[in-house]
Amino acid sequence: MKLFAVLLGGSGGPGRLSEDHETVFVVAEDERSAKTQARKKWTGHGRPHVDALSSVESVDGFDIQVSPGASATEREFVSYNDLPYDEED
Numbered sequence: 001m002k003l004f005a006v007l008l009g010g011s012g013g014p015g016r017l018s019e020d021h022e023t024v025f026v027v028a029e030d031e032r033s034a035k036t037q038a039r040k041k042w043t044g045h046g047r048p049h050v051d052a053l054s055s056v057e058s059v060d061g062f063d064i065q066v067s068p069g070a071s072a073t074e075r076e077f078v079s080y081n082d083l084p085y086d087e088e089d
Helices: 031-042
Strands: 002-011 021-027 047-054
Touching: 002 031, 021 031, 031 047
Parallel strands: none
Antiparallel strands: 002 021, 002 047
16 A cells, blocks of 8 residues: 555636646555545545646655554644744745
8 A cells, every 4th residue: 555645636616717726645556546536535616637646655755654543534634724823934
């Protein structure tokens, strides 16, 4: 199993001339399975398409390992709007 980062694109919705995008992460055996799982996570309008897909094996010199763990509902989500303001950002 590998971790995949998938960039989804799709309709911006009624009255919009642009396309919306979302990046989602999925754990899958291969690219085909990753695409299928990623499309299920789309929160936009209509049917999404995959603009980009990459397996994530390391980040900033750290190896990424996938192992069974907590369900997605047990993980805390922190919005960037909840973080303190930093004038350097």
